Amino acid sequence: MAAPAVTGTALLRRAERVMPGGVSSPVRAYRAVGGQPPFIVSGEGCRVRDSDGRAYVDLVCSWGPLIAGHAHPAVVAAIREQAGRGTTYGAATPLEVELAETIAAAVPSAEMVRFVSSGTEAAMSAVRLARAATGRAAILKFAGCYHGHADALLAKAGSGVATLGLPGTAGVTEGAARDTITVTYNDLGAVERAAAETPLAAIVVEPYAGNMGCVPPEPGFLEGLRAVCDRAGALLVFDEVITGFRVARGGAQGLLGLRPDLTCFGKVIGGGLPVGAYGGRRELMSLVAPLGPVYQAGTLSGNPLAMAAGLATLALLDEAAYRRLEELGQRLERGLADALRECGVPARVQRIGSLLTLFFTERAVRNEDDALTSDRERFAAFHRAMLARRVMLPPSQLECWFLSLAHDDAALDEVVDAARSSLEVIP
Ligand SMILES: *Cc1c(COP(=O)(O)O)cnc(C)c1O
Numbered sequence: 001m002a003a004p005a006v007t008g009t010a011l012l013r014r015a016e017r018v019m020p021g022g023v024s025s026p027v028r029a030y031r032a033v034g035g036q037p038p039f040i041v042s043g044e045g046c047r048v049r050d051s052d053g054r055a056y057v058d059l060v061c062s063w064g065p066l067i068a069g070h071a072h073p074a075v076v077a078a079i080r081e082q083a084g085r086g087t088t089y090g091a092a093t094p095l096e097v098e099l100a101e102t103i104a105a106a107v108p109s110a111e112m113v114r115f116v117s118s119g120t121e122a123a124m125s126a127v128r129l130a131r132a133a134t135g136r137a138a139i140l141k142f143a144g145c146y147h148g149h150a151d152a153l154l155a156k157a158g159s160g161v162a163t164l165g166l167p168g169t170a171g172v173t174e175g176a177a178r179d180t181i182t183v184t185y186n187d188l189g190a191v192e193r194a195a196a197e198t199p200l201a202a203i204v205v206e207p208y209a210g211n212m213g214c215v216p217p218e219p220g221f222l223e224g225l226r227a228v229c230d231r232a233g234a235l236l237v238f239d240e241v242i243t244g245f246r247v248a249r250g251g252a253q254g255l256l257g258l259r260p261d262l263t264c265f266g267k268v269i270g271g272g273l274p275v276g277a278y279g280g281r282r283e284l285m286s287l288v289a290p291l292g293p294v295y296q297a298g299t300l301s302g303n304p305l306a307m308a309a310g311l312a313t314l315a316l317l318d319e320a321a322y323r324r325l326e327e328l329g330q331r332l333e334r335g336l337a338d339a340l341r342e343c344g345v346p347a348r349v350q351r352i353g354s355l356l357t358l359f360f361t362e363r364a365v366r367n368e369d370d371a372l373t374s375d376r377e378r379f380a381a382f383h384r385a386m387l388a389r390r391v392m393l394p395p396s397q398l399e400c401w402f403l404s405l406a407h408d409d410a411a412l413d414e415v416v417d418a419a420r421s422s423l424e425v426i427p
Helices: 008-018 073-084 094-106 119-134 159-163 174-178 188-197 221-232 251-256 304-314 319-343 376-388 409-425
Strands: 040-044 047-050 055-058 112-116 138-142 180-183 200-205 235-239 262-266 276-280 348-352 355-359
Touching: 055 409, 073 304, 094 112, 094 276, 094 304, 112 119, 119 138, 119 200, 119 235, 119 262, 119 276, 138 188, 174 180, 180 188, 188 200, 188 221, 200 221, 221 235, 235 251, 319 348, 319 355, 319 409, 376 409
Parallel strands: 138 180, 138 200, 200 235, 235 262
Antiparallel strands: 040 047, 047 055, 112 276, 262 276, 348 355
16 A cells, blocks of 8 residues: 555644644544544444554444444445435435335334434424424433534533533523523432423433443333323433434334334434434324424435435344344453453443443443543543554543444454553553
8 A cells, every 4th residue: 555645643733724623523633532533544344544554443433323334335335326326306215215114114103204414403303393392492301411412402411512521512592501401310300300390391311321421221210201201291302313223223212112202313324424313203293394383404304325325224234233233242341341350440341232331430320420430531541552552442431432243253352452451551
């Protein structure tokens, strides 16, 4: 291979001149872990290569969409084929119908869906719909849960905001913030008290939290939210942007046997292209324009390339695929747990299927406060040591590592070996 024309250092200098922080999304800037973020030029399977020609085992996987790994041949072929027929029409396509039917079949609560271009739009639109349906303003969310960057949902919004140590977000008006109530994840009592005090339009929740690191719901918590919503006349909104089609075809709600009123999708359903969707019961979704009064639109919504990539990705996700993802998750969890024990480092691994976080704390992480007891300096040192050993981890303690079907035992053994030697050298 020819020597790369542009080094990461030169790119970073140029990037920082023309883009805030040199990035298109804040956590990519490596502020929390230090060191220089690599500029990626290619990806294949479970590996990415940077502009200096270094290859890494990738555990970011674009923060979730790449459940089939980079450049999966079936996904690439679907995109290529569609691109040859045009990239966008601003008109209905058969692909959208097919993807909507695929989602509705896998997730029965989503009788109808509307496609948008990001998870942010999906959550923002679900909130608008919930407010319209209930005639109420207030929504309740959980500290450490992220639902995209719409004003109403940015209070205590987990990883990105917490990693940068921002108390809230400048530019969000008091009016917008006032209608958002934030309580502790896994604290059903706090939800019941809030719902008794304020008429809620919706409770919005990541059923398995992934944006304060990997945090499972305690038994009864989500069932309790369902009951509170039913009692209070509020809508239960599951944000399954990460978990949809990742933890199971039916998402977290399928595994748990729960039925939210509205569900947000993103990430996996776009197969690595920009996408989002929200869906729910027919009578609720019928409030969305043009059937109803809730306006919501998008030039590139239901984009044919994204629909094609999503369909090709979802076609790969059969029972065997989820079994394989679970096996990979188990292998990585065990390897890391052994390494931690051998090195005597106070840390713990929390995992749900192919989502996993190594928290540098011994406390069981049930909510954001627990997650924030992690030793983030130590995580930063660990991240740098792993990067030097050619393993790319999300550059924040408060994120999930993502596995894909393209990871194999050999790659995970490399990760565990790198982790063992990193744990030995970090302070
Ligand atoms: C990533 C994410 C979003 C936002 O999706 P974007 O496509 O980045 O706008 C919303 N909710 C959850 C749970 C997410 O993880």
